[in-house]
Amino acid sequence: MKLKVEEAVLEGLRTGEWKEGERLPSVRVMAERLGVHRLTVLKAYSRLEEERVLESRYRSGYYVRNRESGVGLPAGGQEGHWAYAARPGYRNRSRLSDIHSFPVMYRMSEALLDPTLLPNRFLASHAKEVLDRHPMVLSTYSTVMGDLALREAMAEYFRVRHGIEATAEEIMVTSGSQQAIDLVSRALVKRGDKVLIERPTYSPAIDLFQQQGIRMLPVDLTPEGYDLGRIEELMRVEKPRMFYLNPTFHNPTGYTVPTVQRKALIELAERYSCILVEDDVYHDLYFDKPPPPPMFYYDTEGYVVYIRSYSKYIAPGLRMSMLIARPSVMEAIRPIKALADAGTPVLAQKIFHSFFFSHRMQEHIEKLRLAVRLRKEAMEHAFEHSGWKWRSPEGGLNLWIQLPKEISAEQLLARSLELSAAFVPGSICDPFGEMDDWIRISYSLLGEKSIAEGVERLLEAAESLPSRNSN
Numbered sequence: 001m002k003l004k005v006e007e008a009v010l011e012g013l014r015t016g017e018w019k020e021g022e023r024l025p026s027v028r029v030m031a032e033r034l035g036v037h038r039l040t041v042l043k044a045y046s047r048l049e050e051e052r053v054l055e056s057r058y059r060s061g062y063y064v065r066n067r068e069s070g071v072g073l074p075a076g077g078q079e080g081h082w083a084y085a086a087r088p089g090y091r092n093r094s095r096l097s098d099i100h101s102f103p104v105m106y107r108m109s110e111a112l113l114d115p116t117l118l119p120n121r122f123l124a125s126h127a128k129e130v131l132d133r134h135p136m137v138l139s140t141y142s143t144v145m146g147d148l149a150l151r152e153a154m155a156e157y158f159r160v161r162h163g164i165e166a167t168a169e170e171i172m173v174t175s176g177s178q179q180a181i182d183l184v185s186r187a188l189v190k191r192g193d194k195v196l197i198e199r200p201t202y203s204p205a206i207d208l209f210q211q212q213g214i215r216m217l218p219v220d221l222t223p224e225g226y227d228l229g230r231i232e233e234l235m236r237v238e239k240p241r242m243f244y245l246n247p248t249f250h251n252p253t254g255y256t257v258p259t260v261q262r263k264a265l266i267e268l269a270e271r272y273s274c275i276l277v278e279d280d281v282y283h284d285l286y287f288d289k290p291p292p293p294p295m296f297y298y299d300t301e302g303y304v305v306y307i308r309s310y311s312k313y314i315a316p317g318l319r320m321s322m323l324i325a326r327p328s329v330m331e332a333i334r335p336i337k338a339l340a341d342a343g344t345p346v347l348a349q350k351i352f353h354s355f356f357f358s359h360r361m362q363e364h365i366e367k368l369r370l371a372v373r374l375r376k377e378a379m380e381h382a383f384e385h386s387g388w389k390w391r392s393p394e395g396g397l398n399l400w401i402q403l404p405k406e407i408s409a410e411q412l413l414a415r416s417l418e419l420s421a422a423f424v425p426g427s428i429c430d431p432f433g434e435m436d437d438w439i440r441i442s443y444s445l446l447g448e449k450s451i452a453e454g455v456e457r458l459l460e461a462a463e464s465l466p467s468r469n470s471n
């Protein structure tokens with residue numbers, strides 16, 4: 001079956017139906033066209049990607065590989081720490097969107113909240129109120145920095161809540177933190193520059209840096225935090241322009257970098273002129289006690305750019321995130337935002353403003369913390385007798401699990417999709433494309449009963465795999 005798909009693709013290339021750089025039909029369309037299952041197509045596409053016939057692009061699909069262009073690295077980027085793309089295990093992470101879109105019953109691959117836990121009804125009533133109060137809201141652009149009233153309210157919020165002193169001029173509203181990371185790297189880093197990135201990390205950041213021709217220097221993140229000696233060495237020798245990090249309830253590991261390391265990292269950043277881009281999307285999603293203050297709080301010299309998204313616990317669809325930076329850095333980011341979209345939609349900003357400062361918001365987040373914690377516990381309970389290892393997170397949406405040596409996460413995924421359960425293999429989160437003995441599995445999207453069933457499927461899939469060593 002798989003060969004049938006591969007042959008059809010190769011035939012299409014021979015006859016010129018698809019040329020270099022062109023997009024192949026989606027997995028769904030190809031499956032319908034050839035009368036085979038989607039999983040068969042997905043496996044065949046992945047295999048052709050391994051053979052470097054195709055390449056996958058994040059949220060876009062599979063493309064015929066352009067042989068001249070390598071794998072998206074700038075010329076000369078094939079050696080040293082950033083040679084990840086040339087390693088055999090490397091695959092473009094667009095597979096993530098393929099995994100998410102795969103029609104399974106137990107979707108544990110997406111670090112998203114169950115929509116039934118989100119404040120949809122409240123948001124709808126705030127949206128109506130906003131439209132009643134500002135009937136012209138759709139007839140205008142936002143300013144590039146974002147709605148002034150919202151930025152002033154956020155400045156006050158950050159001051160009271162975190163002791164962070166930032167003026168409205170130092171806060172920009174962005175369309176999600178994904179956009180903020182993109183803007184910051186466009187503004188501060190140019191093609192061929194080096195950046196530090198955690199290993200493992202939020203995989204779209206890997207794609208983004210790769211796409212911008214940026215050289216990544218991975219830095220291991222462990223339950224104890226970073227190896228600061230290694231970071232200092234990299235900063236001194238390689239002179240990276242910035243360090244992209246997610247130090248609080250990190251995606252995918254759930255780890256939180258301790259305060260002493262936060263402070264030490266700021267000293268290093270100052271000493272070696274390296275901007276720290278602190279992505280703090282999970283800050284409020286703790287179970288018992290709040291995490292340590294953001295790194296931004298300790299920064300006095302303007303070396304930290306702070307990104308705080310509200311996608312996860314209010315509404316991913318609003319695309320609402322705040323980017324805080326001191327004026328010298330903000331001056332570089334503002335023109336890039338103007339080019340990107342001339343400002344985040346005003347309607348989204350007004351709805352967010354109206355809801356975020358209402359009493360409903362506080363009730364919502366408190367209930368949500370409990371609901372997510374119960375789901376996390378349900379998942380940990382379901383894995384209890386598996387012998388698999390993880391560090392119980394104190395917040396966030398994922399378990400980061402180490403598999404027994406004999407199991408390959410990639411093989412486990414293929415088998416587990418057949419049993420209708422999805423998760424993210426560790427290699428997708430690794431700038432080196434390795435970590436095939438780790439998986440990221442999210443407890444946030446499914447209810448407790450489904451979590452138990454989904455994990456059961458996953459363990460069943462693992463049971464049925466031939467051992468890695470017997471291959």
Ligand SMILES: Cc1ncc(COP(=O)(O)O)c(C=O)c1O
Nearest residue numbers: 176177178202246251281309311
């Ligand atoms: C670490 C991290 N950063 C950024 C994002 C994207 O957030 P947003 O929806 O605000 O673009 C995510 C979403 O999964 C994430 O985990």
